Amino acid sequence: MPDQLFTDMLRDTRDLTWAPTEQVRRRGRQRTRRTRIVAGLAGVVAVAVVAAGAVAFAGGPDPAPPIPPATGSPTPTPSPTPSTAPSATGSPTPTGSPSTEGTPSSPPKTSGRPTGGSTDRSIPAAAMLQLADLPAGFRNSGSDLDGDWTLESVTIYCAGRSPSITPGEVARRGATFDSPTSSMIERVTRHSGGNAATAMDRVRDLVTGCRPERAGDSLSIVATGLAGDESLMVASSISGHQSHWLFVRQGDLVAQVWLAEQPSPDEAKPYARKVANRLCAGTPSC
Template structure:
């Protein structure tokens, strides 16, 4: 007895017209061509997407900006809310030689501020100064009285006054110190750390300018209770560091100009500039 499934299959297919071998071959070739064409179109679309993305990127400011080391720009903050800088911006110095400590540590007179660098009419006075004017005096109430900044050993130092003949109470005070190379390189970072660690009911400190002169430079503003603001200028050239203070300075711009004058003079005591 025939299998019912075979009988049904025979009945359904006995009237079908089967394609010839040539027709089957032709259709297979058409399907292969369509498959290749779709692959080519997909690849072309992918290339177009990549090219379009490249064009978009090339038109953006980020893509057209020149690559390379960014030159340090002077920075300025306007008050305590700005907070102290975490690193010391350096001034553009070009290709300098590695820093080597001077064989003769003495600070030459030519490396100090000269008459004409301060206010008109101020006269140079090389009498030894005291620390009543210095940044360390303003920071003596800060936390951490044994701060590393206070433990640096100077190889040599020199003080200079530029005094107003009338009245004698107005003056510019400068101290230049030659430090060991490692201490010179970390000096202003220690100043920044001291500023950051200082702050109590007696005094507030913050950085108001940086990177404006020399290899490193800062202006620190200190405010003692309701007293006048004090501006301390710090500059480094090579292994020489200087601190300058003028009791008549009342704004950042004047402190910056004094720092630039000090930076130019320091070059007489180091071969790094």
């Protein structure tokens, strides 16, 4: 008895028309080529996918995160408040503009000046001796005060303390006069506070405290009260050379005058008075 499987196959294929052998072979070859092409394309795609993944893994930029949708209107930026806006307590002074309320029209006067002192610390030329105050034949030879003509210069011949006679000095001025037979030098100094009176005290201390180092030398006060607020006349004898100085104070000014001649106190008094009168041009204390 034939196998049932073959019986079924015979029944199903009894009426089929079979293609020629050559045609079946050609179709088989075409199917084989299509299968190879599809497989090749699949390999190319797989390689491209792997390469793209490698590039991304090697440090490619991350995609930007999506922007979330807006949930409302943005908050407006507040406008700056003007610096001159009025406050609860009143209108303030605008920023950067200093208040001028109560500003004096002129700077305040310097404090610490002596009572009756000059408001100008410079010494005017009118406060110095003039040619009209001197005997005929003198001429003005300038204001150079160089040289060892002052009382301070003789202190090198004295033992003991020699205090400064220009305490609190704030200004000075000089004048020199010459004649064919004589000469005269004046130095006027202005002193702060009460230092002009102190300067006169220092002159007295210097003279009375001097102890001449050589026998025969001397330094002494030979007259006082010649003119002005204070005055004195000093005489020295150093190695046989005679010198005389007049010291006159008016207010905060002190004049020291060297006399080449050797006048007596009475002869020196007219000079002292002229010095005092001229000093009044530089101080309101007269």
